[in-house]
């Protein structure tokens with residue numbers, strides 16, 4: 001075969017590459033916007049909650065950054081932070097599972113979820129935030145356990161539970177133990193529901209697989225970040241399986257909103273205010289008030305029963321007979 005010169009750029013052929021406009025995104029550069037190619041300094045990124053100030057593109061955020069953002073820098077108390085992944089299957093793919101976990105831990109996170117109690121604009125709550133940077137935000141036994149403990153703490157403290165998801169699904173290295181976390185997280189939410197406490201969901205990019213198929217789709221109110229992919233399978237997998245072209249906006253937050261799967265698409269910079277407002281709307285009356293209301297109702301019920309008994313002579317006779325026998329100190333053995 002003859003050798004052809006391969007020209008990759010018309011600009012380069014025309015000698016225009018040097019003045020090609022805005023700074024190009026470099027591979028691995030996490031401060032250049034992949035949508036509009038604007039570049040930001042680290043402090044600008046942090047101040048703007050990792051959202052592109054030009055086009056509104058939402059960059060990934062770690063779980064710690066999310067908790068700092070929601071708490072307004074006032075701090076948070078971690079739940080289940082001591083839990084670490086075990087390797088019961090001794091799983092090895094291209095690399096042993098334990099080595100993958102160690103490499104992920106070296107980047108700063110201890111697992112793909114961090115749960116903490118904190119206050120959002122003065123409203124106490126428990127937040128479980130996921131971290132895609134830790135093994136693709138995959139749900140293993142530690143993620144399930146930390147989520148369940150977060151729900152338990154929310155019930156104990158009588159506060160709402162909020163979760164921010166960013167996950168590729170169940171962690172394959174933990175096999176069926178990872179899949180069991182789907183059921184576990186749902187049971188934890190059932191206990192929260194029985195306590196009459198709200199579960200608020202924020203779907204960040206991407207929320208897929210076992211996480212979307214379990215607790216992430218069970219929010220009493222569900223918000224999504226702009227441009228987030230929310231689907232059981234990603235478009236690439238579906239296209240490869242069905243050999244059909246999917247629409248460009250398949251599974252995106254805006255499309256999910258159009259189809260009623262999410263309640264609102266919320267800019268990350270507005271999340272603390274929106275969540276605090278939601279908690280204010282859903283807030284229960286204090287427990288003392290609820291108990292006094294219950295005792296009032298019980299009292300009314302007794303009075304009504306007494307009135308009914310007086311209105312019905314036959315019942316009254318039986319009622320009198322019972323009350324006289326009990327006042328005479330005769331206690332039946334049954």
Ligand SMILES: [Zn+2]
Nearest residue numbers: 033036052055
């Ligand atoms: Zn941008």
